[in-house]
Amino acid sequence: MDIAGFESAAGFGGVWDCFQCKHYKDALMPTDAWPEIYKVLRYAESGYYTLPRTYHFMAPRGLGATLDQMLLRPGELKAAFLKVLAEGKVGPPNNNDERDKIAAYAETADFSIFQSSTPAELLEQHKSSPQHTVRFAVPLPAAPPAQSPPVEPAPEEAKYLEQLYDVYAERFGTTARSIEDLAEHPKAHAHLRSQREYFYCAETFRIFYRDKVPPMTFENLQDQVHEGVKEIHDEDHTSGYERLQKVLSASQQINLTTNALISVWQARDKKGICHQLANDDRLRWCQ
Structure with missing residues (x-):
């Protein structure tokens, strides 16, 4: 399941973030990532939407070591993607024109947008959401001491x-x-x-x-x-x-x-x- 987070009413035409959720029994590998990277680049290149500000891979088992290290090195991630693309291991097998078009677009794309988030990190972020206490039935923190009334009324x-x-x-x-x-x-x-x-x-x-x-x-x-x-x-x-x-x-x-x-x-x-x-x-x- 994909989740899109929009920063404005412009939706896919403005600043947005993509969260790619994979509920697999194993950790994600590069072979799991290539089709997803290809898809987002293809639709961005065609003008269907702008390239997202960030693109997060998320899975219960997290990422395998190889993919995790690649995401920390955007240049290495891009090179590996272009290699499998040139070898025909991702994208339509009988459409060289489309793969060449995506390769040219990928050359100019910023691959640092591809990141990962662990379930623990997501839960930590969710703690700042007003919905957190309701969804997870956790106790609310105690309020701080009340502000003292100022001498001059507000x-x-x-x-x-x-x-x-x-x-x-x-x-x-x-x-x-x-x-x-x-x-x-x-x-x-x-x-x-x-x-x-x-x-x-x-x-x-x-x-x-x-x-x-x-x-x-x-x-x-x-x-x-x-x-x-x-x-x-x-x-x-x-x-x-x-x-x-x-x-x-x-x-x-x-x-x-x-x-x-x-x-x-x-x-x-x-x-x-x-x-x-x-x-x-x-x-x-x-x-």
Whole structure:
């Protein structure tokens, strides 16, 4: 089976990589490689596609020593290919014109594109894929310590902070609309510090796992948190502060089973996701 990896929408007309997969019971030998090299050169010479940037031979048993050494010496690989081509051992046996055409093209081709990858190397590369943990059911790494909230709020904090200022205005009678102004009210200021820490826990969590799980996995987690707290959120509450506290408490009771991230999230991440939802206006404390 061949696998083509395209770098752009141009497909075979742009930069691409070829992965030649051979599921043979023995290691690959030069005689296994010659027909494949001939094929890719033939189609490139005819303009069916551009020559690939790289062409990887892959097989469960790997490569034999002879082929492996040839791939490390592109000049030797080219010379050996041209020799078997001239001898009629590869290509159509009764079509000298085609073989001559491919020989001329091969003379100008860069044979360093022909490489090999072992199964172990492929698995190591696959570890960087968002699909790796799902396909191989391996545990996710632990997230690093959460980023500490900066002294000056980041632009992406604006909405959930505005909501918290409304909560404190209702709860404590403050008029503060900034962290600096809120410092005059120790209880509200301490509460805000905790909420910002939760938010940054969730942001650290989101960013760290973004490229380690399939697309939309974190967004699905947010959706499930929202589903888990919305009934509490939508109930009548005496104040926005009470709604906030009960929703944060409800987030701790959420027990999911269908998301790849549930094996690594923690209590503070759940609370932080609530503030992310507030940031997106999916939760509103003061109504």
